[in-house]
Amino acid sequence: MLLHPFVIGEKYRRPQLLEFLGSKQQMSGVLWGNIQPGYLICTSGGRHGKQAGYKDEALADGSWWYFGQGKQGDQLLKNAANARLASENLVILLFTTREPTAKEVAQQGGYGKLMRFEGCFCVTGYEHFVPIEGPRKGDRLIRFRLVQVDTEQATLSWADETQEEGNLYSLREMLNKHIKELPEKSVGTREFWRRSREIRRYALRRANGICEACGEPAPFKDQAGLPFLEVHHLHRLADSGPDKPGNVAAICPNCHRRAHLSFDRASFNKTLEEKVWAAESKILADSSRGGTSNQVNDYDLARDLSAPSSV
Ligand SMILES: [Zn+2]
Numbered sequence: 001m002l003l004h005p006f007v008i009g010e011k012y013r014r015p016q017l018l019e020f021l022g023s024k025q026q027m028s029g030v031l032w033g034n035i036q037p038g039y040l041i042c043t044s045g046g047r048h049g050k051q052a053g054y055k056d057e058a059l060a061d062g063s064w065w066y067f068g069q070g071k072q073g074d075q076l077l078k079n080a081a082n083a084r085l086a087s088e089n090l091v092i093l094l095f096t097t098r099e100p101t102a103k104e105v106a107q108q109g110g111y112g113k114l115m116r117f118e119g120c121f122c123v124t125g126y127e128h129f130v131p132i133e134g135p136r137k138g139d140r141l142i143r144f145r146l147v148q149v150d151t152e153q154a155t156l157s158w159a160d161e162t163q164e165e166g167n168l169y170s171l172r173e174m175l176n177k178h179i180k181e182l183p184e185k186s187v188g189t190r191e192f193w194r195r196s197r198e199i200r201r202y203a204l205r206r207a208n209g210i211c212e213a214c215g216e217p218a219p220f221k222d223q224a225g226l227p228f229l230e231v232h233h234l235h236r237l238a239d240s241g242p243d244k245p246g247n248v249a250a251i252c253p254n255c256h257r258r259a260h261l262s263f264d265r266a267s268f269n270k271t272l273e274e275k276v277w278a279a280e281s282k283i284l285a286d287s288s289r290g291g292t293s294n295q296v297n298d299y300d301l302a303r304d305l306s307a308p309s310s311v
């Protein structure tokens with residue numbers, strides 16, 4: 001559930017972005033702040049000309065390569081901006097910049113870069129890139145793969161997905177396998193949504209028509225006659241993307257609003273997370289008692305249970 005004031009295609013000024021985040025960063029291309037800790041604003045353009053030997057770019061599938069921060073030498077993940085990009089749980093608000101035209105400068109009565117909002121994205125991985133020419137030639141740069149999450153795909157009905165083959169245990173095994181593959185390998189748009197559907201399907205199976213937050217039956221049936229629940233990601237504002245089984249909950253629309261909008265959302269999410277761990281522990285115990293013919297390959301539930309991260 002993404003809540004921000006920006007409209008795709010509209011142009012904004014830097015102070016508006018800083019105000020939204022509660023940030024005082026003046027120079028950086030990657031912005032963050034205390035008011036909206038779930039968001040990271042990435043700006044692109046102006047920085048990387050063709051002559052630089054590398055540039056941010058939109059790919060054919062709608063995803064982006066976005067270069068990390070670090071103006072000299074190798075780019076490192078310990079850089080504060082790169083570390084945030086690599087965390088994968090933040091939602092990226094992507095803006096592209098360009099120099100204003102002479103006409104715009106005249107109209108505005110001054111020189112100031114305009115930033116066009118491109119949409120909300122998730123980071124699906126990163127890779128190293130070494131330019132073969134330009135001033136950064138030979139430097140080991142980092143480029144992050146961004147997949148857009150505020151597209152139509154995000155609002156499609158998931159009903160048909162719940163009818164696909166595969167039991168809870170085999171779905172869980174598949175999800176854990178994918179999580180292990182991240183983030184060494186970045187994921188494109190198609191694979192991102194395929195994995196989104198897997199984790200949704202899993203959460204809906206686990207909930208079995210009962211809201212995992214309030215314990216009430218789903219409020220209505222969808223057009224396919226299946227109980228309607230929404231899938232909420234506990235550590236991410238965008239309710240999409242690949243994730244661990246213990247990081248998602250299938251909840252009723254009312255509880256979903258509460259998880260994102262209520263004054264007590266932090267404690268509400270914390271309690272929900274505990275309920276999800278309990279459900280996951282039970283599934284794990286059932287499977288080890290022979291609840292399935294498939295060997296359940298756990299990603300590391302014990303570690304997750306012992307080290308809960310905050311919402
Ligand atoms: Zn509920």
Ligand SMILES: [Zn+2]
Pocket residue numbers: 001231232233237239256259260
């Ligand atoms: Zn949610």
